[in-house]
Amino acid sequence: MAEPHFREIEHTADLGIEVEADSAADLFSCAGLALFSLMVRPEGVKAREIREETVSAEGWEALLHEWLSRLLHRFLQDGFIAATITVLEIDEAHIHARLTGEKLDYERHDFETEIKAVTYHKLLVRNENGRWTAQVIFDV
Amino acid sequence: MKIQQIADYVWEIPKHGNMRVPGRVYASREMMSDLQKDASLEQVANVAHLPGIVGYSLAMPDIHWGYGFPIGGVAAVDADEGAISPGGVGYDINCGVRLVATRLVEGDIQKRLPALADSLFASIPCGVGAEGAIPKLSKAEEKKLASEGVRWAIAQGYGRAEDIEYIEENGCLAGADPETLTDDALSRGLTQVGTLGSGNHFLEVDRIEEIYDETVAAALGLTVGQIAIIIHSGSRGLGHQTCEDALKVMGKAMEKYRITVPDRQLACAPVSSPEGQRYLAAMACAANYAWVNRQVMMSLAEDAFLKALQISPRELGMRLIYDVCHNIAKPETHELEGRRQKVWVHRKGATRAFGPGHPAIPPLLRPLGQPVLIPGDMGRYSFLLVGTDKAMRETFGSTCHGAGRMMSRAQAKKAARGRDLDDELGKVGVIARYRGKGTFAEEMPYAYKDVADVVDVVDCAGISKKVAKLKPLAVIKG
Numbered sequence: 001m002a003e004p005h006f007r008e009i010e011h012t013a014d015l016g017i018e019v020e021a022d023s024a025a026d027l028f029s030c031a032g033l034a035l036f037s038l039m040v041r042p043e044g045v046k047a048r049e050i051r052e053e054t055v056s057a058e059g060w061e062a063l064l065h066e067w068l069s070r071l072l073h074r075f076l077q078d079g080f081i082a083a084t085i086t087v088l089e090i091d092e093a094h095i096h097a098r099l100t101g102e103k104l105d106y107e108r109h110d111f112e113t114e115i116k117a118v119t120y121h122k123l124l125v126r127n128e129n130g131r132w133t134a135q136v137i138f139d140v
Numbered sequence: 141m142k143i144q145q146i147a148d149y150v151w152e153i154p155k156h157g158n159m160r161v162p163g164r165v166y167a168s169r170e171m172m173s174d175l176q177k178d179a180s181l182e183q184v185a186n187v188a189h190l191p192g193i194v195g196y197s198l199a200m201p202d203i204h205w206g207y208g209f210p211i212g213g214v215a216a217v218d219a220d221e222g223a224i225s226p227g228g229v230g231y232d233i234n235c236g237v238r239l240v241a242t243r244l245v246e247g248d249i250q251k252r253l254p255a256l257a258d259s260l261f262a263s264i265p266c267g268v269g270a271e272g273a274i275p276k277l278s279k280a281e282e283k284k285l286a287s288e289g290v291r292w293a294i295a296q297g298y299g300r301a302e303d304i305e306y307i308e309e310n311g312c313l314a315g316a317d318p319e320t321l322t323d324d325a326l327s328r329g330l331t332q333v334g335t336l337g338s339g340n341h342f343l344e345v346d347r348i349e350e351i352y353d354e355t356v357a358a359a360l361g362l363t364v365g366q367i368a369i370i371i372h373s374g375s376r377g378l379g380h381q382t383c384e385d386a387l388k389v390m391g392k393a394m395e396k397y398r399i400t401v402p403d404r405q406l407a408c409a410p411v412s413s414p415e416g417q418r419y420l421a422a423m424a425c426a427a428n429y430a431w432v433n434r435q436v437m438m439s440l441a442e443d444a445f446l447k448a449l450q451i452s453p454r455e456l457g458m459r460l461i462y463d464v465c466h467n468i469a470k471p472e473t474h475e476l477e478g479r480r481q482k483v484w485v486h487r488k489g490a491t492r493a494f495g496p497g498h499p500a501i502p503p504l505l506r507p508l509g510q511p512v513l514i515p516g517d518m519g520r521y522s523f524l525l526v527g528t529d530k531a532m533r534e535t536f537g538s539t540c541h542g543a544g545r546m547m548s549r550a551q552a553k554k555a556a557r558g559r560d561l562d563d564e565l566g567k568v569g570v571i572a573r574y575r576g577k578g579t580f581a582e583e584m585p586y587a588y589k590d591v592a593d594v595v596d597v598v599d600c601a602g603i604s605k606k607v608a609k610l611k612p613l614a615v616i617k618g
Contacts, residue, residue, distance in 0.1 A: 008550060010548045010550050010551070011178075011205065011548055012178075012204065012205070012544075012545045012546065012547065012548050014205065014206075014207070015549060039268075041578075069384065073324075073328075075268070076268065076269065076328070076377055077269075077327070077328065077377070078269075079268070079269045104268065104269060106267070106575055106576070110577065110578060111267070111268065111575065111576035111577070111578055111579065112553075112576070112578035112579070113338075113339070113549055113578060113579060113582060114267075114268050114337070114338035114339050114576075114579065114618065116231050116232060116339075116380050117231045117380050117383065117384055119207045119208075119405055120207075120387065120391070120404040120405050120407070121207030121208055121403060121404070121405040122207075123404070137207055139207070139230075139231045139380075140339060140549070
């Protein structure tokens with residue numbers, strides 16, 4: 001088993017991620033944390049509150065889009081940053097997860113980049129022999 | 141991809157595959173060779189697949205790789221037969237720029253510049269989650285704002301009635317129906333009116349440094365040394381949500397209307413379809429929200445100036461020169477092959493640049509052409525231009541919108557390590573106030589291309605004309 005991990009896609013005008021994991025649950029959890037880490041440096045983000053999120057969509061790609069959009073809303077609306085994401089249930093149509101984290105505090109956190117939206121551009125989710133990969137481009 | 145040079149600064153991508161029209165790119169030879177390194181030109185070709193597209197799929201010299209549409213893209217579609225694409229407008233609906241003149245000269249503010257920067261930074265909420273510039277709206281009031289645009293802001297005491305004339309569409313895009321906004325979009329908009337946001341958005345105090353066209357500058361009441369303000373921002377969360385909501389609907393509508401496009405982010409629906417009409421009504425609301433946002437920020441900036449400099453509104457003499465959008469779709473009439481045709485013009489990272497005499501330009505400025513504002517990076521300069529007849533003939537009255545990035549955000553941050561960015565800006569005479577260090581590093585001048593190169597191309601190609609150059613003195617950012 002390899003640890004789930006992500007890589008930032010470098011491009012002059014855009015920001016994106018490639019994620020790899022051994023399960024859909026790990027893929028979605030890792031993609032969520034990657035999104036937060038592009039916006040705020042993960043060091044120093046504390047588990048001060050617990051939230052649960054449920055998202056539905058048709059198909060893995062749409063689900064990943066909806067999932068990341070939901071997390072982005074939580075950040076843009078309430079300033080919420082996740083420290084951990086535990087996926088409780090997941091299938092091709094829905095995800096239910098528990099998040100711990102806290103609100104953005106400009107004094108304590110290093111704010112990096114404001115992401116405006118999760119795009120459909122080159123959006124990919126693949127499962128090849130149990131190896132899950134995803135690619136997402138963000139609007140910044 | 142095959143590319144042919146058509147004129148000194150114009151390149152054509154001939155029709156191939158399922159392209160409905162050829163592509164045309166305004167760029168210098170150097171820019172063209174850079175562009176061939178990424179997928180920007182492919183995106184110009186992709187846009188040419190939109191149903192009902194007329195003329196050319198156009199790209200301005202600040203074109204860069206986007207998602208679906210390239211940034212710097214212009215596409216006009218037939219108003220009856222064409223398809224409207226939310227991706228051709230972008231997430232930040234009516235992101236735009238306004239230029240405000242004052243009666244002050246540099247000497248009037250030089251000593252108090254740090255205090256002025258502090259005062260502006262304290263008055264205008266910046267950064268992620270910025271809110272509370274004005275009291276929280278009720279949903280009913282927000283809907284009124286979305287229908288009325290800048291008229292709403294003026295009635296609330298933000299700015300002056302005469303400002304309206306100097307805003308594209310008089311600060312209210314027709315057809316806005318707030319009932320088409322989702323609850324999510326409305327909720328995101330409740331507390332963000334009058335907030336700058338983050339990323340490349342800014343509010344700047346500038347000095348007019350150089351004038352290229354004395355006649356136009358004099359008619360606009362601008363002289364060298366004068367202090368001006370530039371505000372660059374958009375429709376905040378309400379606009380982003382509106383784009384997102386529409387992309388979902390359009391994605392499904394494409395099957396229904398049997399439309400195929402090469403990239404899902406180009407999702408579109410016929411202008412005349414319920415989905416198309418609904419998007420246009422919601423987009424107009426978001427556009428109106430953005431104009432109100434810039435109007436309120438201008439008013440907050442006026443208060444900040446008065447407080448910091450202890451002068452009267454008369455001494456300050458704030459006057460809106462013009463407000464342009466650079467992420468929008470507009471219903472316009474253009475001449476195509478000798479025939480007047482109603483079209484919807486998508487401008488994504490492109491600015492309207494109507495030529496002299498156009499009825500959309502306020503009467504006093506009409507003989508000059510429409511003012512166009514092209515912001516550069518925060519260390520160098522921004523430009524004021526006017527639209528031309530040639531833009532009307534060649535680019536549906538459109539021109540560029542900015543500098544474009546040279547470094548990725550990660551590269552810019554890497555380059556910032558171990559450097560004192562405030563000090564570097566200080567050395568070029570700019571005071572900065574900002575919320576996020578990371579964002580600030582991403583926005584450093586070295587991360588951007590030189591906007592002068594972009595402006596020179598549109599000037600030489602004749603699709604707009606340089607009027608003045610502005611040099612930043614103080615900048616506030618998210």
